[in-house]
Amino acid sequence: MAAEHDRLNEIISDPLSVEVRELLNPSRSALFVIDIQKGYCDSNGSTPKLINSDTQHLQAMIPQLEKFIAQARAKGLPIVWTRMIEDPDLSAENVRRKMRLTDIPALITPGTPDFEYFQIAPKIGDLEITKRNYDAFTEPEVEDFLKENGVQALILTGAYTDVCVASTMRGAQSRGYDIFIPKDLVGTPDNLKELGEATLKTADVVFGWVTSSEEINKVWNKYPDNKGK
Numbered sequence: 001m002a003a004e005h006d007r008l009n010e011i012i013s014d015p016l017s018v019e020v021r022e023l024l025n026p027s028r029s030a031l032f033v034i035d036i037q038k039g040y041c042d043s044n045g046s047t048p049k050l051i052n053s054d055t056q057h058l059q060a061m062i063p064q065l066e067k068f069i070a071q072a073r074a075k076g077l078p079i080v081w082t083r084m085i086e087d088p089d090l091s092a093e094n095v096r097r098k099m100r101l102t103d104i105p106a107l108i109t110p111g112t113p114d115f116e117y118f119q120i121a122p123k124i125g126d127l128e129i130t131k132r133n134y135d136a137f138t139e140p141e142v143e144d145f146l147k148e149n150g151v152q153a154l155i156l157t158g159a160y161t162d163v164c165v166a167s168t169m170r171g172a173q174s175r176g177y178d179i180f181i182p183k184d185l186v187g188t189p190d191n192l193k194e195l196g197e198a199t200l201k202t203a204d205v206v207f208g209w210v211t212s213s214e215e216i217n218k219v220w221n222k223y224p225d226n227k228g229k
Helices: 002-015 018-022 045-052 056-075 093-101 140-148 161-174 192-207 213-220
Strands: 028-033 079-084 127-131 155-159 179-180 209-211
Touching: 018 209, 028 140, 028 161, 056 079, 056 155, 056 192, 056 213, 079 093, 127 140, 127 179, 155 161, 161 192, 179 192, 179 213, 192 209
Parallel strands: 028 079, 028 155, 079 127, 155 179, 179 209
Antiparallel strands: none
């Protein structure tokens, strides 16, 4: 078991091959910023308080995520921002049943501080999606937007690694997209870090490529800026 664990860590740290790097052509890629909301990322937000966890890891990565978003924007990538509704009265029906039957209170409701973006926010031209389920692809305008922009590769960032990032990853992969997850730009509450790490290992072995923002930027550096895309 220990040997398998070491091998998975090696896979995640491997540099991208030439063929894989070609998939990250900015003209065919999009960036997802998933659920960077106060209710998930602020230590005083609804979800961290419910599970009695700090969010230092999540908060520490947000400045780097902000820098990466600016780099993606400079290369002309379409950017998709998602916000989740997690409320037993407003979420998708199956999510509502789960919350009600397990006595989970409303966590993220539009119009409350917990629903708002945390420290970073979209700009004009970005696509903003409010979703009622964990997978962003349950909202049809996501795929419409990607098709309009000729996107094949998705770079997934945000929160939480094991929930909405993982659900969106599976939704994207089943629709034929190539998936990249920069491991330094996703996160979970501090007391659930092991779930996030396990998700990244599965993602890298099965669903796509787990890499780093630095590695992706090395690929992008060979392409000219395209701010007017």
